[in-house]
Amino acid sequence: xxxxxxxxxxxxxxxxxxxxxxxxxxxxxxxxxxxxxxxxxxxxxxxxxxxxxxxxxxxxxxxxxxxxxxxxxxxxxxxxxxxxxxxxxxxxxxxxxxxxxxxxxxxxxxxxxxxxxxxxxxxxxxxxxxxxxxxxxxxxxxxxxxxxxxxxxxxxxxxxxxxxxxxxxxxxxxxxxxxxxxxxxxxxxxxxxxxxxxxxxxxxxxxxxxxxxxxxxxxxxxxxxxxxxxxxxxxxxxxxxxxxxxxxxxxxxxxxxxxxxxxxxxxxxxxxxxxxxxxxxxxxxxxxxxxxxxxxxxxxxxxxxxxxxxxxxxxxxxxxxxxxxxxxxxxxxxx
Numbered sequence: 001x002x003x004x005x006x007x008x009x010x011x012x013x014x015x016x017x018x019x020x021x022x023x024x025x026x027x028x029x030x031x032x033x034x035x036x037x038x039x040x041x042x043x044x045x046x047x048x049x050x051x052x053x054x055x056x057x058x059x060x061x062x063x064x065x066x067x068x069x070x071x072x073x074x075x076x077x078x079x080x081x082x083x084x085x086x087x088x089x090x091x092x093x094x095x096x097x098x099x100x101x102x103x104x105x106x107x108x109x110x111x112x113x114x115x116x117x118x119x120x121x122x123x124x125x126x127x128x129x130x131x132x133x134x135x136x137x138x139x140x141x142x143x144x145x146x147x148x149x150x151x152x153x154x155x156x157x158x159x160x161x162x163x164x165x166x167x168x169x170x171x172x173x174x175x176x177x178x179x180x181x182x183x184x185x186x187x188x189x190x191x192x193x194x195x196x197x198x199x200x201x202x203x204x205x206x207x208x209x210x211x212x213x214x215x216x217x218x219x220x221x222x223x224x225x226x227x228x229x230x231x232x233x234x235x236x237x238x239x240x241x242x243x244x245x246x247x248x249x250x251x252x253x254x255x256x257x258x259x260x261x262x263x264x265x266x267x268x269x270x271x272x273x274x275x276x277x278x279x280x281x282x283x284x285x286x287x288x289x290x291x292x293x294x295x296x297x298x299x300x301x302x303x304x305x306x307x308x309x310x311x312x313x314x315x316x317x318x319x320x321x322x323x324x325x326x327x328x329x330x331x332x333x334x335x
Contacts, residue, residue, distance in 0.1 A: 015135065015137075015157060015159045015181050015183050015205065016093065016111045016113055016133060016135030016137075016157070016159055017109065017133055017157070040069065040086055040087040040105055041069050043087075043105045044062060044069065044072070044075070044087065044105070045062070045063060046102065047090075047101070047102060047105075048062050048063065050099045050100050050101060050102055051097050051098070051099040052098050052099040053096070053097065053098025053099060053116070054095070054097055054098075055096050055098075056095050056096060058073050058074070058092065058095045058097075059072075059073060059092075059097075060073075061073050069087070070085070070087070073092075074090055074091045074092040074095075075087055075089075075090060076088055076089040076090075076091070076109075086106075087105050087107065088107060088108045088109065088130075089107055089108055089109035089110070089111075090105075090107060090109070090110050090111065090112070091109070091111040092111065092112050092115070093111045093112065093113045093114050093115070093135070094113070094114040094115070095114075095115060096115060096116060097112070097115040097116065097117060098115075098116045098117075098118075099116075099117060099118070100117065100118055100119035100122075101117055101119070101122055101136075102122045102124055105128070106127070106128050106129060106130050106131075107128050107130065107131055108130050108131060108132050108133075108154075109131075109132060109133045110125075110128070110131065110133070110134050110135065110136075111133070111135040112135065112136050112139065113135045113136060113137045113138050113139070113159065114137070114138040114139075115138070115139055116139065116140055117136070117139040117140060117141060118139070118140040118141065118142065119141065119142065119143075120141065120142060120143035120144075121136065121141060121143065121145065121146055121160075121165075123146060123148065125146070125149070126146060126148040126149060126151060126152065128152065129151075129152065129153075129154070130154060131152050131154060131155060132154050132155060132156045132157070133155075133156060133157040133159075134149075134155070134157070134158055134159070135157070135159040136159065136160050136163070137159045137160060137161040137162050137163070137183065138161070138162040138163075139162070139163055140163065140164060141160070141163040141164065141165060142163070142164045142165065142166070143165065143166065143167075144165065144166060144167035144170075145160065145165055145167065145169070145170055145173075145184070145189075146170070147170040147171070147172040147173075148172070149170070149172070149173060149176075150170060150171075150172025150173050150174070150175045150176060151172075151175075152176070153175075153176065153177075153178065154178060155176050155178065155179055156178055156179060156180050156181070157179070157180060157181040157183075158173075158179065158181065158182055158183065158184075159181065159183040160183065160184050160187065161183045161184065161185045161186050161187070161207060162185075162186045162187075163186075163187050164187065164188060165184070165187040165188065165189060166187070166188045166189065166190070167189065167190065167191070168189060168190060168191030168192070168194075169184060169189060169191065169193065169194055169197075169208070169213075171194050171196050173197075173200075174194065174196035174197055174198075174199045174200055175199075176200060177199070177200065177201065177202060178202055179200055179202060179203060180202055180203060180204045180205070180226075181203075181204060181205045181207075182200070182203060182205070182206055182207065183205065183207035184207060184208055184211070185207040185208060185209040185210050185211065185231060186209065186210045186211075187210075187211055188211065188212060189208070189211040189212065189213055190211070190212045190213065190214070191213065191214070191215075192213065192214060192215035192216075192218075193208065193213060193215065193217065193218055193221075193232075193237075194218070195218040195220045196220075197218065197220065197221065197224075198218065198220025198221060198222070198223035198224065199220075199223070200224065201223060201224060201225065201226065202226060203224045203226060203227055204226050204227060204228050204229070205227075205228065205229040206221075206224070206227060206229065206230050206231065206232075207229070207231045208231065208232055208235070209231040209232060209233045209234055209235070209255070210233070210234040210235075211234075211235055212235065212236060213232075213235040213236065213237065214235070214236040214237065214238065215237065215238065215239075216237065216238060216239035216240070217232065217237055217239065217241070217242050217245075217256070217261075218242075219242045219244045221242070221244075221245065221248075222242065222244035222245060222247050222248065224248065225247070225248065225249070225250065226250060227248050227250060227251055228250050228251060228252045228253070228274075229251075229252065229253045230245075230248075230251060230253065230254050230255070231253070231255050232255065232256050232259070233255045233256060233257040233258050233259070233279065234257070234258045234259075235258075235259055236259065236260060237256070237259040237260065237261060238259070238260045238261065238262070239261065239262065239263075240261065240262065240263040240266075241256065241261055241263070241265060241266055241269075241280070241285070242266070243266035243267075243268045244268075245266070245268070245269065245272075246266060246267075246268025246269050246270070246271040246272060247268070247271070248272065249271075249272070249273060249274060250274055251272050251274060251275055252274050252275060252276050252277065253275075253276065253277040254269075254272070254275060254277070254278050254279070255277070255278075255279040256279065256280055256283070257279045257280060257281040257282050257283070257303065258281070258282045258283075259282075259283050260283065260284060261280075261283040261284060261285060262283070262284040262285065262286065263285065263286065263287070264285065264286060264287035264288075264290075265280065265285055265287070265289065265290055265293075265304075265309070266290070267290040267291075267292040268292075269290070269292070269293065270290060270291075270292025270293050270294070270295045270296060271292070271295070272296060273295075273296070273297070273298070274298060275296050275298060275299055276298050276299060276300050276301065277299070277300070277301040278293075278296070278299060278301070278302050278303070279301070279302075279303045280303065280304050280307065281303040281304060281305045281306050281307070282305070282306040282307075283306075283307055284307065284308065285304075285307040285308065285309055286307070286308045286309065287309065287310070288309065288310050288311045288313075289304065289309050289310075289311055289312060289313060289316060290313070291313040291314075291315050291316070293313070293316055293319070294313060294315030294316045294319050295315075296319070299319065302319075
C-alpha cells in the first residue's frame with residue numbers, strides 16, 4: 001500500500017529581490033562621476049536597441065532628454081559612495097518585452113523575469129563583477145548556462161527557471177560560495193548533478209526540477225547544511241535516496257517525485273525536524289514505510305504514491321489523522 005496526501009502546493013514564487021538602490025537622480029556629481037554616468041547612459045541605450053517589442057511602452061522614458069537617466073523606468077542608481085550616480089540595478093520584470101539582452105553595465109541586480117527575451121545568456125554578463133542577483137526566469141532563453149558565471153564571486157542568487165536552456169549544470173558554479181539561491185528548474189538541462197555542488201555551503205534553495213538530469217543524487221548535497229528547499233522532481237534520477245539527506249536539519253521542502261529512484265525510504269528522513277513537505281511519489285521505491293516518519297511533527301504534506309511501498313506504521317497513522325484535520329485529501333492506493 002502506498003499513500004498520498006494531495007494539496008495544491010506548487011505556485012510560482014519569485015526569487016528575485018526588489019531593487020534596493022534609489023531611483024532618484026543624484027545632484028552635484030563630480031566630473032569623473034558625470035563621465036561614468038554618461039557611459040552607463042550609452043550602455044542603457046545599447047540595451048534598449050535590442051528590445052524589439054515593448055507592448056506596455058514601459059521604456060518610453062528611456063532616452064527622453066527631459067527625464068534624468070536615474071528616473072527611467074526600472075533603473076535604480078547609487079546615492080552615495082564610489083557608485084554615486086551609477087546605475088546599480090535594472091528591474092524590468094513582467095513587461096512582456098521582446099528581444100535579446102546585452103549588459104555592459106556593472107550592475108548589482110538584474111531582473112528581467114517574466115518577459116519574452118530570447119537568444120543566449122550574454123557573455124557580457126560575466127563582466128558585471130558586482131552582480132549579486134540575476135533573475136532571467138520565465139523567458140525564452142536558449143543555449144547553455146555560461147560556465148564563466150562562476151567568476152562572479154558576489155552572486156547571491158541565480159534564477160533561470162522556465163526557459164529553454166540546455167547542456168549540463170556548469171561545474172564552475174560550485175565556486176560561488178556566497179550563493180544562496182540556485183534556480184535552474186524547468187529547462188532542458190541534461191547530464192548529472194555535479195558532486196561539486198556540495199561545496200556551495202551557503203546555498204538555501206536548490207531548484208533543478210523538471211529537466212532531463214540523470215544519474216544518482218550525490219551524497220555531497222548533505223554538505224549543504226543551510227538548505228531549506230530541495231527540488232529535484234521530474235528528472236531521470238536513479239539510485240537510492242541518500243540517507244545523508246537526513247542531516248539537513250533546516251530542510252523544509254524535499255521533493256524527489258517523478259524520477260526513477262529505487263530501494264527503501266531511508267529512516268534518517270525522520271530526523272528532518274523542520275520538514276513541512278515531503279514528496280517521493282512516482283519512483284520505484286520498495287520496502288516498508290519507516291516508522292521514523294512519524295517523528296516529523298511539522299509535516300503538513302506527504303506524498304508516497306505510485307511506488308511499491310508496503311504497510312503504514314501506527315505512528316504514521318496518528319500523523320495522518322492530524323493532517324486530515326487540516327482538510328487535506330487522504331487517498332489510499334492498493335498495491
